[in-house]
Amino acid sequence: MKRPTILDVAARARVSKSLVSLVMRGAAHVSEEKRQRVLGVAAEIGYRPNGVARSLVRRRTNLFGVLLSDLHNPYFAEVIDGIQAAAALNGYRAIISTGDRVVRSEATALETLLELRTDGLILASPVLEMHAIIAASRELPTVLVARHTREASVDSVANDDPTGASLAVSHLAELGHKRITHIDGGNGAGAMERRRGYVRAMKKHGLEAHVQVVTGSYTEDGGRQGIDAIYRDGTAPTAIFAANDLAAIGALDALAERQVRVPEDVSLVGYDNTALAAIRHINLTTVDQPRPDIGRMAVKLLLERLTEERSEARHVLMAPSLVIRGTTAPPPTRNPRSARTSRRRTR
Amino acid sequence: MKRPTILDVAARARVSKSLVSLVMRGAAHVSEEKRQRVLGVAAEIGYRPNGVARSLVRRRTNLFGVLLSDLHNPYFAEVIDGIQAAAALNGYRAIISTGDRVVRSEATALETLLELRTDGLILASPVLEMHAIIAASRELPTVLVARHTREASVDSVANDDPTGASLAVSHLAELGHKRITHIDGGNGAGAMERRRGYVRAMKKHGLEAHVQVVTGSYTEDGGRQGIDAIYRDGTAPTAIFAANDLAAIGALDALAERQVRVPEDVSLVGYDNTALAAIRHINLTTVDQPRPDIGRMAVKLLLERLTEERSEARHVLMAPSLVIRGTTAPPPTRNPRSARTSRRRTR
DNA sequence: GTGAAAGCGCTAACAT
DNA sequence: ATGTTAGCGCTTTCAC
Numbered sequence: 001m002k003r004p005t006i007l008d009v010a011a012r013a014r015v016s017k018s019l020v021s022l023v024m025r026g027a028a029h030v031s032e033e034k035r036q037r038v039l040g041v042a043a044e045i046g047y048r049p050n051g052v053a054r055s056l057v058r059r060r061t062n063l064f065g066v067l068l069s070d071l072h073n074p075y076f077a078e079v080i081d082g083i084q085a086a087a088a089l090n091g092y093r094a095i096i097s098t099g100d101r102v103v104r105s106e107a108t109a110l111e112t113l114l115e116l117r118t119d120g121l122i123l124a125s126p127v128l129e130m131h132a133i134i135a136a137s138r139e140l141p142t143v144l145v146a147r148h149t150r151e152a153s154v155d156s157v158a159n160d161d162p163t164g165a166s167l168a169v170s171h172l173a174e175l176g177h178k179r180i181t182h183i184d185g186g187n188g189a190g191a192m193e194r195r196r197g198y199v200r201a202m203k204k205h206g207l208e209a210h211v212q213v214v215t216g217s218y219t220e221d222g223g224r225q226g227i228d229a230i231y232r233d234g235t236a237p238t239a240i241f242a243a244n245d246l247a248a249i250g251a252l253d254a255l256a257e258r259q260v261r262v263p264e265d266v267s268l269v270g271y272d273n274t275a276l277a278a279i280r281h282i283n284l285t286t287v288d289q290p291r292p293d294i295g296r297m298a299v300k301l302l303l304e305r306l307t308e309e310r311s312e313a314r315h316v317l318m319a320p321s322l323v324i325r326g327t328t329a330p331p332p333t334r335n336p337r338s339a340r341t342s343r344r345r346t347r
Numbered sequence: 348m349k350r351p352t353i354l355d356v357a358a359r360a361r362v363s364k365s366l367v368s369l370v371m372r373g374a375a376h377v378s379e380e381k382r383q384r385v386l387g388v389a390a391e392i393g394y395r396p397n398g399v400a401r402s403l404v405r406r407r408t409n410l411f412g413v414l415l416s417d418l419h420n421p422y423f424a425e426v427i428d429g430i431q432a433a434a435a436l437n438g439y440r441a442i443i444s445t446g447d448r449v450v451r452s453e454a455t456a457l458e459t460l461l462e463l464r465t466d467g468l469i470l471a472s473p474v475l476e477m478h479a480i481i482a483a484s485r486e487l488p489t490v491l492v493a494r495h496t497r498e499a500s501v502d503s504v505a506n507d508d509p510t511g512a513s514l515a516v517s518h519l520a521e522l523g524h525k526r527i528t529h530i531d532g533g534n535g536a537g538a539m540e541r542r543r544g545y546v547r548a549m550k551k552h553g554l555e556a557h558v559q560v561v562t563g564s565y566t567e568d569g570g571r572q573g574i575d576a577i578y579r580d581g582t583a584p585t586a587i588f589a590a591n592d593l594a595a596i597g598a599l600d601a602l603a604e605r606q607v608r609v610p611e612d613v614s615l616v617g618y619d620n621t622a623l624a625a626i627r628h629i630n631l632t633t634v635d636q637p638r639p640d641i642g643r644m645a646v647k648l649l650l651e652r653l654t655e656e657r658s659e660a661r662h663v664l665m666a667p668s669l670v671i672r673g674t675t676a677p678p679p680t681r682n683p684r685s686a687r688t689s690r691r692r693t694r
Numbered sequence: 695g696t697g698a699a700a701g702c703g704c705t706a707a708c709a710t
Numbered sequence: 711a712t713g714t715t716a717g718c719g720c721t722t723t724c725a726c
Contacts, residue, residue, distance in 0.1 A: 003486065005703055016713045021705060029711060048486070051462030052402045053703035057718045061399065063463075071427060072622065077418040084445070093459045096443040098431070112440045115398035116410075139350065139395070220622075253627045275419065275567075280600045281628045352719055363697045368721060376695060400719035404702045698725080702718105709714075 004047045013041040024049055055117065062091060064302060065113030067106065068098045069125040069189070073218065073246055074274040075291060076124055079145060082295025083122060090303055092119070101188075101218075103127055110136060120302035123147070125189035125218075141305035143298045146289075147189035150315070155301040157316045159289040161190045164320035165197025166204070168241045168269040168287055171322055173205040176330045177239040177267060180207065183216040183226030183251060185243030191218070194243055194271065212237065216247050223250025231258060238266055238331035245270040245277045248284055252327075263329035273323050283326035290318050351394045360388040371396055402464065409438060411649060412460030414453065415445045416472040416536070420565065420593055421621040422638065423471055426492060429642025430469060437650055439466070448535075448565075450474055457483060467649035470494070472536035472565075488652035490645045493636075494536035497662070502648040504663045506636040508537045511667035512544025513551070515588045515616040515634055518669055520552040522677045524586040524614060527554065530563040530573030530598060532590030538565070541590055541618065559584065563594050570597025578605060585613055585678035592617040592624045595631055599674075610676035620670050630673035637665050 006024075010017040015034055022030055023038040041047070055061040064087055068076050080096065087094045097113055099106025106128045113121060114136060121136055124145040136142050137153040144156040165182075172180050182198040185191030195213060202211045214229040216222035223242055227250075230236060242248035248270030255262055262268050270277055273288035297316055304310045353371075357364040362381055369377055370385040388394070402408040411434055415423050427443065434441045444460055446453025453475045460468060461483060468483055471492040483489050484500040491503040512529075519527050529545045532538030542560060549558045561576040563569035570589055574597075577583060589595035595617030602609055609615050617624055620635035644663055651657045 007703080017704080018706085018714080019712060022712085025705090031711065034712085046485070048461060050403075050464060050703050051459075052399055052408065052464050053718090054462075054705070055399045055718095056397075056403050056703080056720085057705045059718070071418075071424040072421060074419060074421070080418060080445075081447075084447075088455075093444070093456075096445075097440070098427075098443075100428075100431075108435075109440075112398075114395060115401075117397060117399050135393075138393075249626055249628075256627045276623075279596055279629070280603045281596075282626070354719080364720080365698080365722085366696060369696090372721090378695065381695085397719050400702090401721075402702095403704085403719080404721045406702070696726085698723105700721105700723085702720090702722105704718085705716105707714105707716085710712085 003050075004045045005050070006047070008045060009038060009041050009047045012045065013037045060119050061117050062093065063116070063118040064092050064094045064120045064122060064299070065116065065118035066094050066096045066122045066124065067109055067113060067126055067128075068096060069101050069106070069127055070218070071098050071100075073244075074276060075244070075272045075289075078274065078291035079124060079295040079298075082292030082297075083299055084295075085292070086296040086299035090299070092299075094122075099126070099128075101127055103129065107132060114139060119306060122298045122302070127187065127189070141302050143301045145294060145298050148193055148315075152313045155305070155314050155316075157294050157297045157301065157318065158190060159294070159320045160317045161193035161320075162197030162200065164271060164287040164289070165194045165241070166201035167320060167322045168271070169198055169201035169205065171285070171324065171328065172239040172241065172267060172269065173201075173207065175239075175267065175328060177237075178207055178331075179210045179212075179235070179237035180239040180241060181212040181214060181230055181237040183223060183230075183240060183242045183247055184213050185247070186215060186217040186222065188218040188243065191243055198241060210237075216243055218244050218246060220246050220250030220253070223247035223252075224254040225250075227251050227254035227258070236260075236266070239268070239328070240266060241269045241271075243271060245272045245274045245284060245286055248286070248327075249276060249282060252282065252284075262327050265332055267328040267331070269328060277323070277325070285325045285328040286323055288321045288323045294318055350397075351392045352397070353394070355392060356385060356388050356394050359392065360384045407466050408464050409440065410463070410465040411439050411441045411467045411469060411646070412463065412465035413441050413443045413469045413471065414456055414460060414473055414475075415443060416448050416453070416474055417565070418445050418447075420591075421623055422591070422619045422636075425621065425638035426471060426642040426645075429639030429644075430646055431642075432639070433643040433646035437646070439646075441469075446473070446475075448474055450476065454479060461486060467653060469645045469649070474534065474536070488649050490648045492641060492645050495540055495662075499660045502652070502661050502663075504641050504644045504648065504665065505537060506641070506667045507664045508540035508667075509544030509547065511618060511634040511636070512541045512588070513548035514667060514669045515618070516545055516548035516552065518632070518671065518675065519586040519588065519614060519616065520548075520554065522586075522614065522675060524584075524678050525554055526557045526559075526582070526584035527586040527588060528559040528561060528577055528584040530570060530577075530587060530589045530594055531560050532594070533562060533564040533569065535565040535590070538590055545588060557584075563590055565591045565593060567593050567597030567600070570594035570599075571601040572597075574598050574601035574605070583607075583613070586615070586675070587613060588616045588618075590618060592619045592621045592631060592633055595633070595674075596623060596629060599629065599631075609674050612679055614675040614678070616675060624670070624672070632672045632675040633670050635668045635670045641665055
């Protein structure tokens with residue numbers, strides 16, 4: 001099962017290996033005769049150029065390494081759509097690695113990507129420590145996705161989380177809610193910004209007395225834990241702003257378990273507008289991020305560093321927008337359990 | 348930004364590059380003094396071994412290439428959990444590539460993996476043509492996941508689709524359903540087996556007169572199209588078996604739009620038991636596959652070829668099982684629209 | 695225990 | 711238009 005090399009092709013086609021190399025890369029000035037001969041032999045013996053050898057001598061792999069925090073979150077699948085499209089358009093391929101939201105495994109995954117000598121690095125919502133990210137950025141162009149930074153060596157693309165959070169809070173406040181609680185994203189990427197945006201927006205609406213943040217995470221479990229914390233503590237809010245859609249779905253689940261109706265008893269807003277939120281049986285009001293655009297922009301930033309030799313950092317913020325669906329409504333009136341109206345879903 | 352090489356370390360530590368190589372790989376017989384010196388210098392100048400060069404000389408990358416048909420399907424995220432865990436345990440890393448269920452892009456992705464010289468290939472539900480898969484398997488150990496084959500050069504791991512399909516049909520038949528329609532997975536991996544299993548099970552239950560297969564795909568859209576086809580054609584069934592969970596969710600959506608209630612008016616069964624099915628607001632009855640186990644088995648098969656030099660193909664079938672949730676119930680009685688009982692979800 | 699030398703399979707000048 | 715040569719950065723004998 002030993003693979004043929006360029007030398008095998010050269011010998012058999014009675015040409016030099018340089019010529020084989022030229023032909024395989026589609027060079028212009030090759031006689032039609034030899035081109036055919038080389039191509040014929042290559043096909044015949046099943047020759048395939050060794051990308052490892054090529055990368056070694058060219059000192060570039062034409063690969064972008066993408067480090068994902070969580071393959072289970074559909075948010076990333078949608079960002080990757082944009083990354084792959086933009087990369088392919090420019091002769092690059094993306095290879096994906098994940099760390100399952102664990103610092104240790106992300107570090108290992110990053111290490112692999114670095115040793116593989118990918119030409120650029122896209123870190124999507126990593127939980128990695130900042131110093132590890134900065135270290136990587138000194139070795140190759142690096143862009144941070146959906147996590148904020150002001151570092152001068154690291155580019156970043158994210159949506160404007162504080163604004164997104166305030167979109168959510170304002171929507172709820174305008175519906176008449178006052179006790180709006182935030183289930184946060186813990187130490188997840190952008191969680192701090194969403195938390196701050198929430199607090200700021202609450203103040204703006206004169207609701208500082210009602211600020212309540214409970215600890216969650218960017219997972220379904222995080223949402224469930226948030227609900228547990230909220231209902232353990234006594235006074236329940238009339239609205240909840242969850243850190244992301246996954247957490248919102250976990251919250252939806254935990255609320256259903258407690259027989260709390262959404263949106264009759266409590267309104268719920270998510271973040272990301274993943275495909276999940278749009279499912280009619282979820283029908284979640286949420287904050288939209290332009291996910292494929294974020295992926296495309298990440299690639300663009302990499303290419304700027306690679307080909308235009310830009311050296312100052314760019315920190316791009318994309319505008320979020322609110323998508324109103326069925327999980328938000330005005331707060332319940334005095335006796336909430338009697339308001340058995342308006343189901344949010346068609347059946 | 349030029350990276351230091353092994354020679355830079357050697358010069359600075361005043362040793363040969365061979366010694367640096369030994370130290371970096373944690374060799375045993377090296378004096379403590381030089382080991383410290385080498386390690387010190389390496390850390391100091393930020394040396395990181397070049398994996399490309401290493402792979403070239405070792406003629407192995409310690410990488411498994413994973414080709415996914417669709418990153419948006421959570422099924423794969425769960426298979427990958429198993430793949431990554433098993434690979435890491437054996438000193439391999441997985442790199443993921445996708446083709447978005449398009450033959451052309453899958454072929455390109457496969458090409459990349461092959462040129463990268465990954466040590467093994469895991470093809471998860473590819474839509475690739477079989478001859479391309481066989482060609483790949485002649486170059487390196489290849490295992491097909493969730494797609495059946497009898498090829499002697501290609502290993503495979505899948506769940507037993509015909510059995511899974513019959514589990515679904517039997518459950519519905521036992522509830523009293525007769526008009527059970529199948530929304531199939533089109534040309535998707537395993538779709539044919541599920542279709543056959545459905546037909547066979549219908550016959551076994553004496554329901555051959557009610558066999559109806561409409562064309563769908565393994566996506567939400569596929570499910571919606573299936574529903575459109577079913578209700579366009581007149582007599583609606585009392586139960587639907589969708590090709591997978593994603594299609595089932597699309598079907599759920601399309602049914603809701605038509606004001607058809609599930610399970611009161613029609614029962615619905617999915618396939619895969621992805622995380623989606625378990626969400627309380629979906630609460631889908633479905634056929635479970637042991638997803639992480641399938642991933643682990645795929646790696647095991649690769650390792651057998653790699654280290655134990657097995658050469659006969661192994662085709663492993665994992666047992667599916669039925670998970671009964673809230674989308675199945677007995678068929679409606681004579682006047683279905685009056686049966687306003689039993690809601691399947693707590694609110 | 696350590697170093698010298700020979701490649702791994704390719705590309706990229708540079709010749710011709 | 712085609713061949714020759716010199717590496718790319720490492721690992722791996724094989725000496726010492």
